[in-house]
Amino acid sequence: MQKSLELYNRAKSVIPGGVHSNSRARAPHPLYFTKAKGPYITDVDGNEYIDLIMGNGSIIFGHNYEPFVELFNKYLPDGLVTGSETELSIDVSEKFLQFVDHDQVRFTNTGTEAITHVIQMARAYTGKNDIAVCEGAYNGWTDHVFVSAWPDLTKAGEEHNPIPLPGTGGLDPKVVESTVVIPFNKWEETENILRREAHRLACVILEPVMIDVGFIEPDPEYLKNLRALCDELDILLVFDELLTGFRLSLGGAQQYFGVKPDLSTFGKAIANGYVLAAVAGKREVMEVAAPGGKTGFVGTYNGHQVSLAAAKAVFELLEDGTILEELHEMTEQLINEFNNSCSRYGINGVMKGRGGHVHWYFSDTPVETYRQAARTDHETFAKFSGKLFELNCLVSGKTLSHHKLSYSHKGEALEKLVERIDTALKSLK
Structure with missing residues (x-):
């Protein structure tokens, strides 16, 4: 690995750690x-x-993958890249909603961006400020969700009442403390926490299968109970389907488990490696971020045309x-x-x-x-x-x-x- 070592020695003077994402670091040096x-x-x-x-x-x-590359090249728009709406964005939205049982969808770029939009929409819709996440889960790197991601169990408190811990340095301590942490797959403990904190919770965000800690499927009743409890307590249920979407089933984990959230985020497999994420959900929730609505939904690269061409190719290949x-x-x-x-x-x-x-x-x-x-x-x-x-x-x-x-x-x-x-x-x- 001599050439990788040489590149690492060159890279680390201009790139922190020699990598653009810390997850690519590797001992003794990146590849x-x-x-x-x-x-x-x-x-x-x-x-x-x-x-x-x-x-x-x-x-x-x-x-x-050659069939994907052929379709991708076929659907590339003529000179259009970003900052404009096209018929392609409508085509891909319609096809997405044929797979995923939601009313509306909007495209952004990364999972973290999608989750950030979701949090703003949930606050605007419910009038409440805080969110809940599952202990151990990674839902992005912003202050509100990078909480208790892979936490140290010696500091995490009791499982029936986890302590919110920063997933990294540099987070706002007040924001971290405001995030509620629930134990995935432990229903009685989850219910007790959500009932206690319902007055301040705009949404619960969770991976329906915990994949960022390996692969932990939900207990058959956990998601169903969570759906019913969120309805009762006026809390929006959000599925982070960045990893489960288009892999567990064409309609995502929500189709696979038969539990429909209020909002979902998708990404990863949606464009076979091109930069694309989606926010989808119920019409009445999605429209709080429509032009003139209670909150904004903006981004220069939202609905990036090259990425949408990739998504259209993905959907065509997966459709049957x-x-x-x-x-x-x-x-x-x-x-x-x-x-x-x-x-x-x-x-x-x-x-x-x-x-x-x-x-x-x-x-x-x-x-x-x-x-x-x-x-x-x-x-x-x-x-x-x-x-x-x-x-x-x-x-x-x-x-x-x-x-x-x-x-x-x-x-x-x-x-x-x-x-x-x-x-x-x-x-x-």
């Missing part, structure tokens, strides 16, 4: 890449990896459901192979996932909450992930993270991945 194709990514030293990062879940088809169904089958196959290998070698490990999202935990107890995930075996995770990296699989070394397959992983790449996972697990024994 720098030169090309990608399908499920593979190649670094500047010529090392080819099976990519299990896949743009943090945004690349659903694979790198430079074939690709998503195959992605589910691939995910299930990988999960079964991992879990079988763990059984064969006597390892307390489990892989969980759906829709190309996969993650592995090493634990002798179930992982159904953030605190259970945080207490899994970090040392074994690091050894396993390190061995996978040695076997040329690009993985995260962070226990509470997530990994992804794309449609292009099917066939040879998936077979190689199964073999390398088995080899890495065997090395643990």
